[in-house]
Amino acid sequence: MEWVLIKNLKNYPEREVEVKGWLYNKRSSGKIVFMIIRDGTGLLQCVLMKKDRPDLFEQAEKINQESSVIVRGTVREEPRSPGGVEMQLTDIEIVNIADNYPISLKEHGVDFLADRRHLWIRTPKQSALLRVRSTVEQACRDFLHQQDFVLADAPIITPAACEGTTTLFEIDYHGEKAFLSQSGQLYNEAAAMALGRIYCFGPTFRAEKSKTRRHLMEFWMMEAEAAYFDFEDNLKLQEGLIYFIIRTVLDKNKEDLKVLNRDIEKLEAVSLPFPRLSYTEAVEVLRNKGREFEWGNDFGAPDETEISTNFNSPVFVHRYPTKIKAFYMKPDPSDGKVVLGADLLAPEGYGEIIGGGQRIDDLTLLESRIREHNLPEEAFAWYLDLRRYGSVPHSGFGLGIERTVAWLCGIEHVRETIPFPRTLYRLYP
Ligand code: 4AD
Ligand code: MG
Numbered sequence: 001m002e003w004v005l006i007k008n009l010k011n012y013p014e015r016e017v018e019v020k021g022w023l024y025n026k027r028s029s030g031k032i033v034f035m036i037i038r039d040g041t042g043l044l045q046c047v048l049m050k051k052d053r054p055d056l057f058e059q060a061e062k063i064n065q066e067s068s069v070i071v072r073g074t075v076r077e078e079p080r081s082p083g084g085v086e087m088q089l090t091d092i093e094i095v096n097i098a099d100n101y102p103i104s105l106k107e108h109g110v111d112f113l114a115d116r117r118h119l120w121i122r123t124p125k126q127s128a129l130l131r132v133r134s135t136v137e138q139a140c141r142d143f144l145h146q147q148d149f150v151l152a153d154a155p156i157i158t159p160a161a162c163e164g165t166t167t168l169f170e171i172d173y174h175g176e177k178a179f180l181s182q183s184g185q186l187y188n189e190a191a192a193m194a195l196g197r198i199y200c201f202g203p204t205f206r207a208e209k210s211k212t213r214r215h216l217m218e219f220w221m222m223e224a225e226a227a228y229f230d231f232e233d234n235l236k237l238q239e240g241l242i243y244f245i246i247r248t249v250l251d252k253n254k255e256d257l258k259v260l261n262r263d264i265e266k267l268e269a270v271s272l273p274f275p276r277l278s279y280t281e282a283v284e285v286l287r288n289k290g291r292e293f294e295w296g297n298d299f300g301a302p303d304e305t306e307i308s309t310n311f312n313s314p315v316f317v318h319r320y321p322t323k324i325k326a327f328y329m330k331p332d333p334s335d336g337k338v339v340l341g342a343d344l345l346a347p348e349g350y351g352e353i354i355g356g357g358q359r360i361d362d363l364t365l366l367e368s369r370i371r372e373h374n375l376p377e378e379a380f381a382w383y384l385d386l387r388r389y390g391s392v393p394h395s396g397f398g399l400g401i402e403r404t405v406a407w408l409c410g411i412e413h414v415r416e417t418i419p420f421p422r423t424l425y426r427l428y429p
Helices: 006-013 054-063 110-115 125-148 187-193 231-252 252-260 262-269 280-290 301-308 361-372 378-386 401-409
Strands: 018-029 032-038 045-048 068-077 085-096 170-173 176-180 197-205 219-225 277-278 315-318 336-341 340-346 351-358 392-399
Touching: 006 018, 006 045, 006 085, 006 280, 018 045, 018 054, 032 068, 045 054, 054 187, 054 361, 085 219, 085 315, 110 219, 125 219, 125 231, 125 252, 125 262, 125 401, 187 197, 187 219, 187 378, 187 392, 219 401, 231 252, 231 315, 231 340, 231 392, 231 401, 252 262, 277 280, 280 301, 280 315, 301 315, 301 340, 301 351, 340 401, 361 378, 392 401
Parallel strands: 045 085, 277 315
Antiparallel strands: 018 032, 018 068, 032 045, 068 085, 170 176, 197 219, 219 392, 315 340, 340 351, 351 392
16 A cells, blocks of 8 residues: 655545554544544544444554554545545554653643653644754755855864854864864855855854853854855845745745744745845934944844834845954945944844855955954964965855744744754753
């Protein structure tokens, strides 16, 4: 008999097929039993009448939550069921009867669930989030490959800091001090000088000391870098990517967004080009809303929410003060106090999802910035070589996957957008 995934069952009306999964829920009246089976692609309602198959009915009664089962039966259209079909059972094969399952279908506290993250991811909402995440990651790759970008994986163990020294995770590398990567950018710049347009995609690490709903210690970043891309080329690439991701998720994850109760009109309203505000204009916006904000300070989460709240699409905030941005950002030729960097702020209060900009391509300036930031010059010697041998204007950016998924799914906290989050006080499971 053909093994069919639940999400594909609608293509098998009136056919007898097999589904392999786990029992999510069960209701029985003593005469009729409804079993909800999950297989990772969706939920399927299975029906069995006692009078039709008393032997099978007895089997069904034994199966408890999260027992693994293979069910066989005829697929029927049923608009009221999840996925629009149900299965009239003709056979049940028990693979494993589960112990008493700790996560019941009632509400549980977040700590209780986080301690059981390895099981929590089986619930419909968590599975939906992880499927959206998978789509987002694949969409990033598809889009960049369409644009002729080459994947160049960056190292995880590194000798130097990319994003400031305050959030480094230090490790002992055979007696030498090393760090977990905060960003693949510096290596991306080298790869871009070799291959033109490149990206890396992997985990990055920040020893963030603050506990917020936007910060993880380990998060995944898609970082693109392109030789001969100026600031403007870079913004165009970013908005094209985000737009492509949204359209792909709307196309592939409609059912998941429904499970998540996401208001998809908000996503459908996103359009190109994205609005842009300079940092200075953004400060004006805050002041006009009655906030006291000093030019030169960095925006906090409430500021970002306030700035983005008037837009349906993500908004670029560009040309930040040099002092609050990373050492590698190129000064704006028409105003030395600001840099050609931009953050992309998601709507609905989700804050920064992308950070990027044009890089310093001049050797002398870069050397002095490394000194000003008290960065160890030896560790950056190789990076300076990139400005010695055929330096060109170049730009890039990093997209945080977890924040992007949180926004697209409309959920409160990034910890639910990654299979096994690493948060300030949690390293288990
Ligand atoms: O703005 P950030 O720090 O930029 C960079 O690391 C650049 N070197 C990227 C580049 O140009 N290649 O981080 C980029 C994005 C942020 O916009 C945010 O989405 C995400 O990474 N991010 C985090 N996500 C979750 N938890 C954290 N602690 C994060 N820190 C940054
Ligand atoms: Mg940033």
